[in-house]
Amino acid sequence: xxxxxxxxxxxxxxxxxxxxxxxxxxxxxxxxxxxxxxxxxxxxxxxxxxxxxxxxxxxxxxxxxxxxxxxxxxxxxxxxxxxxxxxxxxxxxxxxxxxxxxxxxxxxxxxxxxxxxxxxxxxxxxxxxxxxxxxxxxxxxxxxxxxxxxxxxxxxxxxxxx
Numbered sequence: 001x002x003x004x005x006x007x008x009x010x011x012x013x014x015x016x017x018x019x020x021x022x023x024x025x026x027x028x029x030x031x032x033x034x035x036x037x038x039x040x041x042x043x044x045x046x047x048x049x050x051x052x053x054x055x056x057x058x059x060x061x062x063x064x065x066x067x068x069x070x071x072x073x074x075x076x077x078x079x080x081x082x083x084x085x086x087x088x089x090x091x092x093x094x095x096x097x098x099x100x101x102x103x104x105x106x107x108x109x110x111x112x113x114x115x116x117x118x119x120x121x122x123x124x125x126x127x128x129x130x131x132x133x134x135x136x137x138x139x140x141x142x143x144x145x146x147x148x149x150x151x152x153x154x155x156x157x158x159x160x161x162x
Contacts, residue, residue: 097113098110105130107129120160
């Protein structure tokens with residue numbers, strides 16, 4: 001007599017469609033304890049259902065934000081690529097040597113005119129210390145520390161072939 005209402009409740013939960021709010025039916029036979037348990041289970045099921053719905057909405061909202069951020073990132077990447085191509089085109093067309101350096105004096109960029117003047121191909125100088133390549137001495141980096149970064153600089157250095 002006690003197992004029949006429990007089996008009925010189990011079948012009701014198993015038969016509930018996915019995503020639907022399952023409810024335990026009232027037990028036939030008038031067991032007050034079983035009815036209290038049913039009500040507590042139904043309250044818990046309702047809370048879990050609401051929380052699941054909230055999570056679904058939050059997940060959808062996050063998906064939309066990720067989509068928007070992805071589009072923004074793609075656009076920024078395209079703009080950065082266009083800026084880099086424009087900068088490289090300007091450096092390639094420059095009549096003066098251009099040597100890009102980071103704060104440690106490592107070569108980060110080198111245009112065709114620098115190749116002609118100093119004799120080093122771009123591929124061989126990128127990532128190398130400029131002092132090692134041009135034998136320019138510590139005065140070069142010290143001179144850049146005064147804020148002349150981005151300004152034309154007269155540089156005396158050695159060609160690759162001496």
